Amino acid sequence: MSIVKAVTCPVCGSLCDDIELTVENNEVVKVKNGCAMCESKYLGYKSEHRIRTPLVRKDGKFVPVSMDEAVHKAAEILANANYPILYGWSSTNCEAQRVGVELAEEVGGVLDNTAVVCHGPSILSVQEVGIPTCTLGQIRHRADLMLYWGCDPWSAHPRHLERYTSFTEGRFEDSAWKAYLQKVKAAAGKKKLVSAERLEFVKSRPRPQTQACTISGPPQTLKKDGRKLIVIDVRKSMTAEMADYFIQVEPNKDYEVMQAIRALVRDHELDVDKVGGIPVEYLEEVADALVNCNFGVIFFGMGLTQSAGKFRNIDVAISLIRDLNRRTKFAIMPMRGHFNVAGANIVSTWQSGYPYGVDFSLGYPRYNPGETTCMDVLLRGESDASLVIAADPGATFPKRAVEHMVKTPLIVIDPHMNATAMLADIVFPSAFVGIEVGGTAYRMDNVPLPLKKVVEPPAGILPDEEILKRILEEVRIIKAQKMAKQAEAA
Amino acid sequence: MVQPKLRVTLLTGRTIEQGVGKEQGKSSHGYFEACSMVYMDAEDMKKLGVRNNTNVLVTTPNGSVVLKAVKYTRGSTPGLIYIPYGPWANAIVSDSTTSIGMPSFKGTPAEVEAAPDKPVLSMKELFKSQFGR
Numbered sequence: 001m002s003i004v005k006a007v008t009c010p011v012c013g014s015l016c017d018d019i020e021l022t023v024e025n026n027e028v029v030k031v032k033n034g035c036a037m038c039e040s041k042y043l044g045y046k047s048e049h050r051i052r053t054p055l056v057r058k059d060g061k062f063v064p065v066s067m068d069e070a071v072h073k074a075a076e077i078l079a080n081a082n083y084p085i086l087y088g089w090s091s092t093n094c095e096a097q098r099v100g101v102e103l104a105e106e107v108g109g110v111l112d113n114t115a116v117v118c119h120g121p122s123i124l125s126v127q128e129v130g131i132p133t134c135t136l137g138q139i140r141h142r143a144d145l146m147l148y149w150g151c152d153p154w155s156a157h158p159r160h161l162e163r164y165t166s167f168t169e170g171r172f173e174d175s176a177w178k179a180y181l182q183k184v185k186a187a188a189g190k191k192k193l194v195s196a197e198r199l200e201f202v203k204s205r206p207r208p209q210t211q212a213c214t215i216s217g218p219p220q221t222l223k224k225d226g227r228k229l230i231v232i233d234v235r236k237s238m239t240a241e242m243a244d245y246f247i248q249v250e251p252n253k254d255y256e257v258m259q260a261i262r263a264l265v266r267d268h269e270l271d272v273d274k275v276g277g278i279p280v281e282y283l284e285e286v287a288d289a290l291v292n293c294n295f296g297v298i299f300f301g302m303g304l305t306q307s308a309g310k311f312r313n314i315d316v317a318i319s320l321i322r323d324l325n326r327r328t329k330f331a332i333m334p335m336r337g338h339f340n341v342a343g344a345n346i347v348s349t350w351q352s353g354y355p356y357g358v359d360f361s362l363g364y365p366r367y368n369p370g371e372t373t374c375m376d377v378l379l380r381g382e383s384d385a386s387l388v389i390a391a392d393p394g395a396t397f398p399k400r401a402v403e404h405m406v407k408t409p410l411i412v413i414d415p416h417m418n419a420t421a422m423l424a425d426i427v428f429p430s431a432f433v434g435i436e437v438g439g440t441a442y443r444m445d446n447v448p449l450p451l452k453k454v455v456e457p458p459a460g461i462l463p464d465e466e467i468l469k470r471i472l473e474e475v476r477i478i479k480a481q482k483m484a485k486q487a488e489a490a
Numbered sequence: 491m492v493q494p495k496l497r498v499t500l501l502t503g504r505t506i507e508q509g510v511g512k513e514q515g516k517s518s519h520g521y522f523e524a525c526s527m528v529y530m531d532a533e534d535m536k537k538l539g540v541r542n543n544t545n546v547l548v549t550t551p552n553g554s555v556v557l558k559a560v561k562y563t564r565g566s567t568p569g570l571i572y573i574p575y576g577p578w579a580n581a582i583v584s585d586s587t588t589s590i591g592m593p594s595f596k597g598t599p600a601e602v603e604a605a606p607d608k609p610v611l612s613m614k615e616l617f618k619s620q621f622g623r
């Protein structure tokens with residue numbers, strides 16, 4: 001039995017690097033410090049859902065084949081395709097992503113990562129207006145106001161609050177955890193909640209019965225000392241329940257609400273009573289809190305990027321930060337989902353010049369979201385083959401996009417039999433990055449962190465990087481043979 | 491008798507159960523339970539005569555899907571329904587990308603009606619009906 005310390009969790013963009021794993025007989029048997037998702041991954045990686053051998057679909061059924069056969073078949077599909085899609089990349093390491101760019105260029109395909117259904121719109125507006133941001137370390141030690149807009153870290157990034165923001169002990173700012181517990185105790189009346197300590201918080205977080213402001217009016221909590229937590233969302237999420245102040249905005253109205261806050265921050269008067277379903281007094285409270293903090297941060301998620309306005313919502317959020325920086329200090333950060341989607345953007349940019357939706361079909365990289373992302377290509381029904389790795393569009397893309405993907409040959413590389421693999425023609429089992437393979441991943445604040453290899457992969461199962469290298473090599477051989485044949489014929 | 495229908499706004503998004511389920515494996519029971527459901531407002535459920543944990547049919551211009559309706563207990567969300575990300579939500583979300591490559595996963599108009607006798611399809615059954623695989 002051995003204990004491996006300071007392991008980086010390969011699940012969400014928080015990339016917590018304080019996980020402690022107990023390894024016995026080449027198996028992870030215990031997880032310390034992780035959240036529910038982290039535990040689920042470390043204890044479930046060896047489950048029955050694991051793919052054990054390469055598979056090829058024959059007469060509608062999967063049959064096991066050798067690695068060489070699968071590599072040859074996949075390479076043939078890619079080498080002969082006119083406009084293949086190479087999608088995913090966000091749950092693997094930067095080393096594999098780098099080979100992916102090379103492969104996309106070699107086959108003249110569309111290279112795209114999960115940002116297209118996630119923070120693609122954020123990237124678009126960052127390219128237009130820039131982004132005043134910082135690292136999570138700075139936030140941890142200095143930020144005294146957090147505003148989570150259109151995101152629910154409790155559900156999607158469970159340890160974000162505890163490690164980086166409100167409930168962490170910073171050098172210059174204290175954790176708001178005690179104050180929060182007091183609130184919970186007050187709300188729970190005589191019920192004993194003394195045992196609700198940090199660990200308990202991770203597992204079954206107690207919740208105070210706060211009311212949405214639209215029901216009970218602005219609370220006094222924004223006047224308290226110390227770190228403040230504000231949540232703006234369309235529904236009262238788990239995170240909203242922990243907040244000092246929660247504002248419920250009508251769906252698709254974030255843009256208006258944010259513009260209204262901008263106006264208030266600039267000391268303009270609003271001549272309406274409500275914006276996006278929120279009484280203006282409440283927005284004034286928020287604007288006051290924002291202006292009066294020392295260092296504030298806005299975190300935003302899919303609530304902004306997937307609602308009406310999409311990248312315009314991010315434009316105005318960043319503009320709000322610019323306005324706020326005239327009065328105090330503010331930063332903004334997207335809540336990245338997959339543990340290495342930030343890395344996928346970075347590797348793609350460093351290699352091709354563009355972060356996602358890169359089209360190599362003309363022999364050089366082109367980037368025009370709305371035209372060149374895999375979503376556009378799929379919905380137009382133009383691609384003639386797909387390679388999916390380290391993502392699951394079968395479970396994350398709208399039906400019509402998946403429909404086209406399934407009509408053309410589909411190659412999947414993944415450790416688990418996921419939704420896309422179930423629909424695939426060729427399936428490669430791969431080793432779990434961050435468990436069975438090491439490498440580099442980028443946290444949501446674009447800080448690179450090392451991933452650890454803690455156990456050996458099952459016999460015969462290769463890392464993503466190795467599988468891609470073999471396919472690339474085979475593609476080159478097939479292309480060379482084709483050229484030789486053509487030359488002969490001529 | 492005409493089935494009462496309710497016009498709502500459809501949101502899709504993350505839940506912790508979906509997050510845990512996806513890490514267990516997409517074909518796990520946990521993932522099925524976490525994603526083949528829809529959170530509804532208690533009042534809205536009353537209007538439709540839908541009890542907690544019974545099935546409803548959700549329809550958008552993009553399709554329809556049967557899901558288990560679950561009461562949202564964390565505050566009121568009249569006129570809103572919330573389906574965790576997954577193949578069931580994707581069967582009905584809007585694929586309009588407004589020319590920037592991002593489908594409209596949140597804020598699509600939808601209709602809900604009670605469907606106590608219709609079954610919730612497993613992922614395999616759903617794929618079979620959608621893609622023939």
Ligand code: SF4
Pocket residue numbers: 009010011012013014015016033034035036037038157158159160
């Ligand atoms: S918050 Fe994210 S990175 Fe941290 S332990 Fe949980 S899943 Fe892993």
